[in-house]
């Protein structure tokens with residue numbers, strides 16, 4: 001007889017999640033996940049869905065009727081927006097300055113769009129002028145752009161671009177996966193036509209759902225489609241009949257994930273969006289003061305640094321992987337490494353949702369000092385923590 005090894009019980013380590021997501025999860029949200037499962041047509045669950053739509057509209061700052069949570073992570077929200085807005089042969093312009101812009105272009109191509117991309121180096125943002133020039137050239141039906149490029153830490157201004165996109169009769173699709181809950185996302189004021197987000201970034205919920213919202217103008221386009229949406233699962237015409245008054249069964253909603261998002265949205269609204277945005281900014285400024293006092297710098301230029309994703313240039317002679325490993329093993333802190341051309345060149349330090357706290361900033365700076373000293377990088381003792389405290393105390 002061969003011995004069968006017994007699978008281990010789930011007993012994960014307690015991490016301090018300061019990477020590009022998932023972020024720390026408040027205990028109330030974990031408790032919501034463990035609440036009793038009911039049926040997807042149970043009156044209790046239908047009430048939760050209605051409340052969730054109302055809260056999603058508040059967080060997205062929109063009156064859009066078609067606002068709901070897609071069953072799937074942020075990438076499913078990306079596919080949902082693209083697959084519903086695009087018919088084969090439609091032209092789509094995608095702005096690529098990081099991994100997620102690149103992913104959007106890939107998705108659009110798979111759905112049959114005639115894709116044009118414009119590119120900026122990783123860490124930079126697009127100007128309205130260059131987008132206008134690209135629109136004039138390719139005449140797209142849809143323009144896609146990423147608000148908060150988690151792969152680089154760059155914060156893309158949207159408002160001016162939206163005016164240009166609409167002046168040329170196109171729809172604007174915005175990736176708000178990392179921005180929602182951390183910085184203002186004004187769907188109606190900025191006239192965004194379609195947007196998607198995720199649960200595990202600044203909403204501090206486990207990964208698994210993707211909030212999406214479509215403007216009346218986008219719904220018009222969907223209603224006038226000549227071809228069926230090529231994904232059955234993500235077809236808004238079908239999904240909206242379950243979220244709307246018909247309650248027609250489409251797929252079984254992930255009940256407990258919806259509980260968790262409901263709780264995450266409730267907590268965000270109890271805190272208040274302006275207060276939440278201020279908290280993200282305050283902790284970002286303190287982290288930045290600390291990092292700079294230690295002799296390091298950000299890889300994205302002001303004023304385009306994201307508060308929730310701090311991209312820091314790794315100093316010469318310091319071993320990227322060794323530092324991240326030490327942070328994790330010795331201090332339980334997870335941060336992200338660089339992606340694409342930034343691999344080995346930057347650290348991505350997340351201050352997302354619950355993880356955006358004074359405790360995390362001070363703890364991280366102290367731990368980073370230890371790691372840098374172990375790398376024989378000269379740091380003046382305590383300089384990072386002192387600068388962050390100075391920033392907090394004003």
Ligand SMILES: *Cc1c(COP(=O)(O)O)cnc(C)c1O
Pocket residue numbers: 021073074075076078100146148149150151175176177178198201207
């Ligand atoms: C994380 C992220 C995604 C993808 O979301 P998943 O939940 O990993 O599928 C898309 N866009 C941006 C900007 C992200 O940060």
